[in-house]
Amino acid sequence: MYITITPQKLGANYSQSAADYVDYLEKENQIPGIEERDQELFFNQEEDEISPEEVVKEIDANTAKLEKNEPKFYSITVNPSQYELKKLQNSSEALKQYTRAIMKDYASSFNREINSRPINVNDIKYFAKIEHHRAFKGTDFQVKENQPYASKILQLKNEVRKIEHGELEGDIKAIELQILKLEREAPHQQNGQRIVQGMLKDGNQNHIHIIISRKDISNSHSLSPGSKYKSSEVLMNGKLVKRGFNRDDFFQKAEKTFDKQFQYQRNFVETYRARKDFVKSPKTYFSAIMGLPASEKALAIKILRETGIPLPPVIPLSKAQLSVKLIKTIQKSILTASRSASIGI
Template identity: 70%
Template sequence: MYITITAQKLGKNYGQSSADFVQYLEKENQGLEQENMEHFFNQYGDEISAEEVVREIDGNTAKLKKKEPKFYSITVSPSKYELGKLENSSEDLKRYTRELMKDYVKCFNREINGRAITVDDIKYFAKIEHQRTFKGTDRQVRENQPYATKILQFKHDIRKIERGEANGNIERFKLKIGKLEREAPHQQNGIRIVQGMKKAGNQRHIHVIVSRKDASNSVSLSPGSKYKSSEVEMHGKKVGRGFDRDQFFERAEKTFDKTFEYKRNFAETYKARKDFVKNPNLYFAALMKLPTNEKAIAFKLMHKTGIPIIPNIPTSQAQLALRIFKRLRQGVDVAIKSSSIGI
């Protein structure tokens, strides 16, 4: 499960309206007949139009400053293993989203009129997407990049020869390009993986756009708050503040597992991923204590997500720690970007 929470982009990308972002989320509907389109939905409604989403989000921004985010984007990308547990992918993901947003509100340390926040207090709209493309930060694209650079140079050389600016054998350059295309380490259906290429297989994921203000347009609810969970005194009263992201990510996993009876491996858990970044020694110590079959699955999952692992598992935990730390110092930042959940 890969989950991110992102504030509305201000400046060049997105302005004061949600229209550009909503239009971006409509990209898969282009050219489709009405009955084949994926529509926006929320806690109680389906087939909500893009126009209504823009109108509701843009009209719910009372007292927000010009440079404050008007909405947040939550992206939920289940792994192929998690998607494999779904019987009716789109409908199941809608059902999960509605449960997930209940978890979302429970992670705010806030009250409205003296009561705990409920899902009825937020204004959100969600959409299921079926495709994903490779990004420049993906491991496959990064590791193919040296080949891409050489191919680009050879194509540049060919153009120079065609313009009469240089001498050379064009066919020889084409053969070199073909060889590099085949030798690139990451291929999809026999084609070198490049940035922007559509990913094969089941790529369904969820986009949620949630208003910064509550449904009454009077209370600010920011999941981007720097305060995890605390209290502050305002006008002589103690007021709760903050959003607990750790709790949200953990709840998201538990809700998925309970809803679809999914048996989550240690390597797929948010806690494990966080320990991998914050305390690698604890992560690998816990990994080595797993039963043999679970450990084998965990190492397989780690390999799939790009986390640096060793080819042969040493018998001594001291040896393991020493060899792993050498790899971690070089690869931890890149590896976690390819892992299963945003931190």
């Protein structure tokens, strides 16, 4: 499970409307030829089939006392791994149930009170949408590592055009053979095609987008998951006030909720805590893998190799193989994949 929380990001200044972002989330419903019955609509904690117009209206109207330089909403993206999606058996209804469950986890991760009671999911104004496709981005390592081939192919195609227009002399057939050779030699392929930016990824790519108003449902209290305060109390006007949002707590709760709701047996390398520990101490991370029972260790290695992360040929299975150079190589690869949301563990 890979979950991200990001503030509204629309240029130097925050847009005063959620319309552009909601329109972006409608991209799959705008695919030519898609049947109305196959379109995914927005939903929240209690309602299904909410129109994009209603989402924009509700989010835009819930911004009391927010300054122009403050985000009006936040976005959560929930990306289940291929193993987790397999457990869900491609069920949109299961993804909806899970979304509603983790929004309770989200609310409980605020160290805040409203009217002297803890925040709960009924205080959160949000709308969610399931998407079934994901395209390769320019930041994906497959696209980056194919780029030198793409640049050379583009150069050769330009030469062909110039020859056709009489601006250059050359053998078009010979150049076309060079292009074909480069297409085949590109290191990352999908169904015999060179992976390029914008190409749809194969397999089950179901994921969830959630747009959350910065203000609570009463439009009175600001609830920021981007708060720099994890969980603390501060004395204000002689009164002790709770503040903050604990992201670690939310990510771990969301993981446990999935496991409980769908009876999922999570391997060590799939856990949020393990991935976080890897960033801090790769040696400890791989030592933990080495200490797993044989069957769990074999599955851990299999999962790592299937993530699409450009791991080195040898995954360290002994202390002798845990070289500093190897650790740094793997660490850089996993962090790059994580940032591009392509990580699958």
